[in-house]
Each structure stands twice: as C-alpha cells, then as structure tokens.
C-alpha cells in the first residue's frame with residue numbers, strides 16, 4: 001500500500017491508484033471535478049483538464065514538488081505524495097481558466113437545455129467560473145443532428161470529453177465513430193450513428209456530462225427539478241431492468257440508469273448498470289414497472305432539490 005495526503009487528509013491505497021481515485025476513496029470536498037474521466041469506461045480521462053491538482057511533494061523518496069498542475073485522473077500516486085486540491089491557489093486559478101476555456105464556444109442554452117439542473121458544466125461554472133466572458137469572437141455553431149431516432153446531438157454544447165465515443169467503442173467492434181477534425185473544427189462524427197443499432201446506445205446520453213446528447217422521447221417535456229426520481233425495476237432479458245423512472249404525477253417522463261454522486265452509472269448486484277434502449281425509450285407505461293421508492297440523488301446540484309450546497313455557499317455560511 002502507498003500513503004498519499006490530499007488536502008491534509010491521508011489515506012493508504014493500492015499502488016497504481018490515481019490521485020482522483022484516491023480522492024474519491026477519501027470522499028467529500030477533496031474530490032476534484034471530472035468531466036471526461038468515467039471509471040466504468042476504460043480509456044477515458046486526460047482530456048478536459050478540470051481535475052487538475054497541485055502536487056506539492058512528489059513522494060517520500062523524492063519530495064520535490066511537481067513543476068506544473070497535473071491531471072489527477074491519470075497521475076498515479078507515489079508513496080508519501082502530498083496533493084493540494086481545494087487548498088491550492090494555483091488550482092483555483094487553473095481550474096477557473098479551464099472553465100473559461102470550456103465555455104468559449106458553449107452556448108447560453110441553459111433555459112432551454114434538457115440537461116439544466118443536472119449539468120456538470122453548470123456546476124463547474126457556478127463553482128469555478130468567472131462572472132463575465134472575455135470572449136468577443138463569434139462562437140462556432142452546428143445544426144442539431146439526429147443520431148438514430150431516439151438521440152439528438154447538439155454539437156454546440158459538446159465539450160469533446162470523448163465519453164460517448166468510449167461507450168460507442170464498447171458497443172461496436174468496428175471503429176466507425178469518434179471525433180473528426182481537430183481544434184476549432186473538432187466534432188463528434190455522425191458516423192457514431194453506426195453504433196446506434198445497438199440495444200445499449202442510449203447509454204451515451206447518460207454518460208454525456210452536458211446537454212449535447214439528449215433523449216428525444218423526453219426533450220422539452222419537463223425541467224428535471226419538477227420530476228420525482230423513483231427507483232424502479234422490471235423483468236428485462238437484455239439488461240438488469242434496474243433503473244430510475246422520473247415521474248410527473250403518475251406519468252413516467254423519462255427513464256435513466258441509476259447514477260452515483262459522480263454521475264456515473266452504478267453497478268447493480270455486481271453487474272454493469274447500463275440499461276437497454278427498450279427500458280430507456282419504450283417503457284413509459286407505469287404498469288411495466290415495479291416502483292420501489294424515491295431515489296436519493298446524491299449530488300450537490302439543483303437536482304437534489306433543496307439540498308444544494310457548494311463550496312461557495314459553504315464559505316458564505318462560514319462567514
């Protein structure tokens with residue numbers, strides 16, 4: 001085991017554990033945000049830079065600090081490493097710059113965006129963003145694209161985290177999808193449509209941290225904070241049938257997988273928690289579900305209705 005200290009909290013973890021995973025084992029406010037890393041999807045991480053941390057001591061043997069901020073999702077811990085996240089002024093400035101960069105081309109769509117209220121970019125912007133923009137150039141724009149008949153891609157909102165590409169990669173053997181172009185011209189390839197015949201393609205919606213991929217059976221039907229998330233199950237031959245149904249009165253407005261506090265799909269009974277397209281898109285009739293009870297949304301976001309706390313609010317309370 002190796003010992004690592006993050007924001008003055010020390011933990012022993014398996015060798016090879018990344019700083020982000022070690023922070024998640026500690027839990028709470030020491031956990032850096034992550035927009036592209038997704039523990040259930042191999043190969044994700046290292047793209048969005050939101051999880052940057054300061055390493056003020058490299059290891060017990062070599063205590064020199066690392067010269068630059070490092071991506072905590074892809075940097076393994078060393079024995080005796082000391083990491084600063086919320087306690088680092090450099091991280092605060094760096095993360096603010098990353099947020100500003102992510103928002104350069106991002107539209108002000110929140111009032112009409114289905115992701116509003118459960119959007120990781122909203123949370124990130126609220127906690128780390130500036131009050132205004134310095135960007136004067138025209139934002140890049142794309143027309144919305146249908147990915148199959150159930151998913152809509154709004155490339156304007158995409159932050160190029162590659163999570164959906166990783167899901168599509170898991171679904172198909174053929175490498176016919178991904179990101180085309182680079183820099184200003186980078187966009188999710190519509191070749192991703194080729195992965196859409198798969199029974200599990202809807203999981204791309206669940207992994208998207210923003211409102212770039214939306215469920216066409218739910219679009220514009222309701223703001224999420226008006227809905228009641230309920231744990232539900234059904235007999236399904238394709239997936240575990242364990243989901244969250246989002247209800248307005250007795251009506252099921254949408255069905256999603258069960259997610260943890262990091263927005264990641266939870267394993268169910270030791271098996272993967274990805275849900276099939278039949279459960280997600282076709283079962284909106286309440287008689288098809290066994291409603292188990294209210295689902296606690298374990299996230300510091302407006303989605304957890306009335307339980308919103310953020311570092312900024314905590315600081316205000318302390319003052």
Ligand code: SF4
Nearest residue numbers: 109110113119210211
């Ligand atoms: S993706 Fe998030 S930040 Fe962007 S418009 Fe939608 S809710 Fe707003």
Ligand code: SF4
Nearest residue numbers: 158159161162164208
């Ligand atoms: S569409 Fe969503 S999941 Fe896919 S790369 Fe863009 S932001 Fe990430």
